[in-house]
Amino acid sequence: MTIEAYDLVVSDVVELLRVSPNTVNSWIDTRELLAIDVRKKGAMRASWRIRSSDLEAFIQDRCNRPDQPRPLFKSSYPPPPMPEKIIQFV
Numbered sequence: 001m002t003i004e005a006y007d008l009v010v011s012d013v014v015e016l017l018r019v020s021p022n023t024v025n026s027w028i029d030t031r032e033l034l035a036i037d038v039r040k041k042g043a044m045r046a047s048w049r050i051r052s053s054d055l056e057a058f059i060q061d062r063c064n065r066p067d068q069p070r071p072l073f074k075s076s077y078p079p080p081p082m083p084e085k086i087i088q089f090v
Contacts, residue, residue, distance in 0.1 A: 006036055006049035013050060017059075033058045 013024045013033075027033035028048055033055070035048040 004051050004053060006038075006051050008050040008052060008055060010048050010050075013055060016055075027058070032061075 010021055010024045010028075013019075014021050017024075024033065025046075025048075028035045033050065035050045035054070037046045038049050039045065039047040
């Protein structure tokens with residue numbers, strides 16, 4: 001088994017893709033971009049590490065391809081269930 005190094009941090013991704021740290025953290029929070037939290041015990045803020053291969057896969061997933069239309073909305077969460085009964089308030 002080969003273990004690949006988690007060699008990137010959020011600031012590296014920010015610099016490479018020219019986005020804000022909040023954007024990168026959002027991608028991590030929604031699991032669009034895979035990362036591992038290596039914060040020290042008791043630390044309040046996350047300290048994310050990202051593998052180069054995971055960043056490459058993330059970029060490939062988001063690339064525009066002429067043969068594949070991009071979905072209008074992509075969410076990692078399922079849609080909310082429809083209510084069984086509609087309640088009207090008067």
